[in-house]
Amino acid sequence: MSTGTDILLAETGAELRKTIRAPEFVIPTLALPVCFYLLFGIMLSRGGAAETLLATYGVFAVMGPAIFGFGAGVATERERGWLDIKRVSPAPAWSYIGAKLLATLVFAVFALLPIYVAAATLGGVALEQSAWLGLLMTHLLAVFPFSLLGLALGFRFGANAAIAMSNLCFLSLAVLGGLWFPIALFPSVMQGVAYGLPSFHLAEVALSFTRYATDKGTGDHLAMITIMTVVLGGLAYLAWQRQRT
Amino acid sequence: MHAKTALGALAVSVALIVALVILLPEPEVVETVSGRTTVVNNVRIFDGSSLLTAGRLVMRDGKVLASDAAIPSTAVVVDGTGLIALPGLIDAHTHTYGRARRDALRFGVTTMVDMFTSPLQFQDRDDRAGFAETNEAALFSAGILATAEGGHGTQFGVPVETLAKPSDAAQWVADRKAEGSDFIKLVYMSGNPMFPSLDLATTTAVIDEAKAQGLLVVAHIARHSDAFDLVEAGIDGFVHVFADREISDDLLQKMIDRDVFVIPTLAVIAMIDGKGPGLSVLDDPRLSEYLTPSQRSGLAGSFGRPIPGFVLKNAMHNVGVLHAAGVRILAGSDAPNPGTAHGATLHQELELLVESGLTPLEALQSATASVADSFNLDGRGNLLPGSRADVVLVGSDSLGDIHETRRIHSIYRNGYRVDRDTATPVASEGVGLPAVLGRFEEGISAPEGFTWQPTSDEMMGGASAASVDHIRGGADGTIGALVVDATIKPGFPFPWAGAFFGGNDPANAASLGDYQGISFDIRGTPSTYRMMLFSTETVGAPPTEEFSVTSDWQRVTLPLDGLTGSQRDQFVGLAFVTPMTPGQYQFLIDNVTLLETVTGD
Secondary structure (H helix, E strand, O other): OOHHHHHHHHHHHHHHHHHHOOHHHHHHHHHHHHHHHHHHHHHHOOOOOHHHHHHHHHHHHHHHHHHHHHHHHHHHHHHOOHHHHHHHOOOOHHHHHHHHHHHHHHHHHHHHHHHHHHHHHOOOOOOOHHHHHHHHHHHHHOHHHHHHHHHHHHHHOOHHHHHHHHHHHHHHHHHHOOOOOOHHHOOHHHHHHHOOOHHHHHHHHHHOOOOOOOOOOHHHHHHHHHHHHHHHHHHHHHHHHHHHO | OHHHHHHHHHHHHHHHHHHHHHHOOOOOOOOOOOOOEEEEEEEEEEOOOOEOOOEEEEEEOOEEEOOOOOOOOOOEEEEOOOOEEEEOEEEEEEOOOOOHHHHHHOOOEEEEEEOOOOHHHHOOOHHHOOOOOOOOOEEEEOOOOEOOOOOOOOOOOOOOOOOOOHHHHHHHHHHHHHHOOOOEEEEEOOOOOOOOOOOHHHHHHHHHHHHHOOOOEEEEEOOHHHHHHHHHHOOOEEOOOOEOOOOOHHHHHHHHHHOOEEOOOHHHHHHHOOOOOHHHHHOOHHHHOOOOHHHHHHHOOOOOOOOOOEOHHHHHHHHHHHHHOOOOEOOOOOEOOOOOOOOHHHHHHHHHHHHOOOOHHHHHHHOOHHHHHHOOOOOOOOOOOOOEOOEEEEOOOOOOOHHHHHOEEEEEEOOEEOOOOOOOOOOOOOEEOOOEEEOOOOOOOOOOOEEEEEEEHHHHOOOOEEEEEEEEOOHHHOOEEEEEEEEEOOOOOOOOEEEEEEEOOOOOOEEOOOOOEEEEEEEEOOEEEEEEEEEOOOOOOOOEEEEEEOOOOEEEEEEOOOOOHHHHHHEEEEEEEOOOOOEEEEEEEEEEEEEOOOOOO
8 A cells, every 4th residue: 555545544534533523513414414305305295205305415415514524624724724734744735635535425425324215215215226326426426526615615715704605605506506496496597597506417417317307418417517526626726726825 | 543444434435335225225117118298288189079179188108198197297398379189190091011101100190001911011010009109100901902813902013812712711811810910801893894803702701701700891892883782791891982973872871771981082083083182282382391202203193094983073972972971981091002192192081071071070080080990999099098199289270171180280109209300211121132133053043032033014914924934055154044035915005024033022122232233144036125123112113224135145234223212222123124015025134233333334
């Protein structure tokens, strides 16, 4: 095992331990999406929306840890000077980001787990194995654009401002992206906004694995997600450059 | 220590993903049909008998549902304002070869009731029970018809098992049933000068046997007197209306009493009577835009001269009288006869039925519910819940004018929207041909599935004759050649005699692939000979190339460009024939070879 991998794994482990030691972050972040799903996807819709909301709430569940873990987390660490220490330590800068990404992926799995189980047991959702896998991969894919968004916020804003901005982005992406209600219910201007949000395109890809696939090509949505991820990566890089000077 | 934590967490995550994918429930065997749904809102529906006020037409998984059926969010929604939904039209009299089922569907004919075709056409009829996407009309057919040896129906090149006596009937009907015939069609033309006919005793035996074996039985007749005989014998329906005279009260009363239906085929009678309706279809842009080139040439064709006994005026009078008396009238085109085209001509027939006294709605009924009822086509001909989602949307709001049926907005077949583009590429249906068609070294050899045989106008009632044999002494010192003895005698307007190369089954087409030309060695009675090309789409005179023959061997190279477009994939055969001048001819032919390039010589 190379030194780079060692460092990355060590940092990931530390990141995970740090996260677990903050139950006030872990519990709400893991519990909120599944509670929402149980309420709207299963109880209020009597199971009728269990399949569509599994697709969209899965994206929602991943968004929380990705945006907040990075956004507010990075801003706090930066304000406390932890990043300055990191910068003079022998660990490469990418391992700091890489570890956070890996930890977020692990976290995402645990956030998705109860929703999937609820959907399958209480919601009666049944999909082909390939569809379950595709759905899960799509939801995990969501870690990347949202983490980069959080990173950009964390580098750009101070700790307090980052929390506010993360909240704003989190709720906008959830509501306007159609994760809570289908965008068809929105006025057409708001529907136009959805097309500019990664959450919408991720939800559409996720829906393509269910029986409620919409007609627009999944390839187009994947292309939009890729473009947005690259743009967000660019923004994160600029914010990183800026805070260094 | 931290690294171990990370590895552990990652391993647990991957394990959870794998466990989720494996353990999460899969759907129970998914029902074979998906939830594909099309909803046409605010559309007036002709349900097969009457025109309803604007409402909702729901098509799901290939069937029509009640208008208040639940609509999934994935449904395709069509605004039907200003449109009328008709059940897919049913053509009650067709002959189905080549692209017929595709051609018919482009004009809203979703079901064809065929009155004589080769049973080989029955191979692809899964769509009748299923609801898969298809670009072809459904086919119900009589298959082979019951006729006398040399009688009407034997002149088209399809092998026909004929009947000679009443005791043949039981086995004959059983054979048709085994082949997949949906009903029985017989030909009864007593005293006809052109064709021998079954006698009344044999005809009656066929009718009795068909009924005994549970099959509907219909008849091709020529004259009023034929109809009289068969109504007495218990026929279920006639596939043409008699046009030699106006109907007698006596026959009318008998037809009412026996509940006999009639498929008048007025469009074809009009053609035979020289009234040429084919051109009015060609001139109507609502129809002509969707015709293929071969359909156009079919519509421009004619029978040549009026045939005695086919008077359109009598035919239309009889239709009017029969209809007024309550006799069921069914719309049939008899395509692809000269002057007709699959699909398009049914719209012409509807117009002629209206001119004969049916209202537009009654005419539509004659092309939908009445045919379905008469031929027991369950789930077709109406748009009641549970019926098949074969639907024609027309851009009209009243149907007060029967021509409105030509204003087709869209067509649905099994609930799928039909592509009406005539240029829709056709998957090559024909088998490929090897380059060498005949070398004749050891005998009359031909590629697998093909034969060389004599051909003459005898099959069309002419007096010419031909025979073929193998002879030693071929071109360029080869061992053998094909020898053709031909006698041309007057008796047919365009006499011919010679040798025909083609598939063992004329209904099976081959593909010419990349072949552009043909070469062969020939010598014989000096004159100008002809090569004719045939495809399943050939209507009227086939494409012909002329060439000179001398008493010495010479090599002739001819182009194959007489067949164009889709005809090249529908190659049936070719013939080398003598001039039309009466006389005795003998010619030898050898080394018949297809060429991929034709160099001018």
